Amino acid sequence: MARDGGQVIRRLDSRVVYRNPWMTVREDRIERPDGSSGIYGVVEKPDFALVIPAEKGGFHMVEEYRYPIGRRTWNFPQGSLPGGVDCDPELLARTELAEETGLRAGRLEHLGFLHCSHGTSGQGFNVFLATDLVPGPHAREHEEQDMRQRWFSREEFWELVDAGRITDDSTVAAYALLLRHEGAFG
Structure with a gap:
């Protein structure tokens, strides 16, 4: 459990699928709280x-x-x-x-x-x-x-x-x- 009472999704591994000067897109392989697996796409950009x-x-x-x-x-x-x-x-x-x-x-x-x-x-x-x-x-x-x-x-x-x-x-x-x-x- 996370400190705020929510469930935690665990990242198993991550790979960059795209990068340019303004953003990076990565795909994470994850494990949900119930043990099932999945993927999560994440766009990384600066604040x-x-x-x-x-x-x-x-x-x-x-x-x-x-x-x-x-x-x-x-x-x-x-x-x-x-x-x-x-x-x-x-x-x-x-x-x-x-x-x-x-x-x-x-x-x-x-x-x-x-x-x-x-x-x-x-x-x-x-x-x-x-x-x-x-x-x-x-x-x-x-x-x-x-x-x-x-x-x-x-x-x-x-x-x-x-x-x-x-x-x-x-x-x-x-x-x-x-x-x-x-x-x-x-």
């Missing part, structure tokens, strides 16, 4: 930072074409360092904000840590609220060359969700952490 750049009752967001879903969508600025390099989450948040939007945060507040796709990956993300924003030039990576940026009101945020223009689960989850931070949830 990332997500930043909510807030001012004037709304947020700055970025939009880009997302190849896996075949369309453009809006989300809060987010990312990790190239090559899976680890760094301080606050430094990563400041870097991603400046790279993608050109904004610099006078104040950065940590709102929490969440996991995304925890059924297939251990990747998680730190959520930060950025305020006291100062504009500057962006420095987008080559892969972000089609990225656009725009400010949205809170009402427009939910209109984008309703219209299917925000489908990023990390963005919606981060917004929930912001609402909790603001006292909207008990």
